[in-house]
Amino acid sequence: GDSVTQMEGPVTLSEEAFLTINCTYTATGYPSLFWYVQYPGEGLQLLLKATKADDKGSNKGFEATYRKETTSFHLEKGSVQVSDSAVYFCALSLHYPFSGGYNKLIFGAGTRLAVHP
Amino acid sequence: DSGVTQTPKHLITATGQRVTLRCSPRSGDLSVYWYQQSLDQGLQFLIQYYNGEERAKGNILERFSAQQFPDLHSELNLSSLELGDSALYFCASSRDRESGNTIYFGEGSWLTVV
Numbered sequence: 001g002d003s004v005t006q007m008e009g010p011v012t013l014s015e016e017a018f019l020t021i022n023c024t025y026t027a028t029g030y031p032s033l034f035w036y037v038q039y040p041g042e043g044l045q046l047l048l049k050a051t052k053a054d055d056k057g058s059n060k061g062f063e064a065t066y067r068k069e070t071t072s073f074h075l076e077k078g079s080v081q082v083s084d085s086a087v088y089f090c091a092l093s094l095h096y097p098f099s100g101g102y103n104k105l106i107f108g109a110g111t112r113l114a115v116h117p
Numbered sequence: 118d119s120g121v122t123q124t125p126k127h128l129i130t131a132t133g134q135r136v137t138l139r140c141s142p143r144s145g146d147l148s149v150y151w152y153q154q155s156l157d158q159g160l161q162f163l164i165q166y167y168n169g170e171e172r173a174k175g176n177i178l179e180r181f182s183a184q185q186f187p188d189l190h191s192e193l194n195l196s197s198l199e200l201g202d203s204a205l206y207f208c209a210s211s212r213d214r215e216s217g218n219t220i221y222f223g224e225g226s227w228l229t230v231v
Binding site: 032034036042043044045046049051052089091093095103104105106107109110 | 119148150152159160162165172173207209211217218219220221222223224225
């Protein structure tokens with residue numbers, strides 16, 4: 001079935017280190033891909049997204065490229081800050097065009113990132 | 118602010134009781150999703166509604182039910198509550214008219230069962 005697999009956390013980094021959080025997916029169709037972030041005590045916020053192969057999503061210094069050949073959407077940031085400490089969720093969305101059209105959303109398990117000064 | 122409104126933000130209730138969580142989607146969004154987030158089980162998909170009809174069902178207990186009303190707001194009903202139902206319940210919404218539509222999340226309703 002359709003699924004999302006993320007690297008297990010926690011990921012612990014020092015400030016200004018390079019970040020990669022791996023995400024791979026399995027889908028029967030052509031999904032859109034998302035990264036959401038959840039800061040401590042808050043809800044989920046959309047971080048970035050990509051809707052087709054080779055698209056790059058970017059926001060707040062984070063980037064992820066939709067790689068169809070490797071079914072991946074790895075999240076990267078060149079220099080993390082303490083304020084980036086949060087849980088990051090990779091997700092895919094599959095569109096079903098019948099009955100007016102709707103999307104099915106599937107999340108990965110989430111990866112906790114802790115950045116130390 | 119995502120535009121998705123959830124009430125109440127916090128709720129404390131006793132075991133065996135029943136509660137209703139309410140969600141107002143963003144203006145124009147037809148799809149509403151409900152998720153449960155607990156400390157030990159991560160983000161669990163419960164149920165999805167699209168324009169008033171149930172579209173997908175996940176790990177939703179029989180004690181839980183949901184509906185989406187003609188004005189597109191949704192309610193999640195939790196009954197015969199147990200200690201293990203204590204969690205953060207998220208509602209999300211999306212236009213869902215085409216592929217790639219963003220799904221926006223509310224801030225969640227914290228439920229504590231004592």
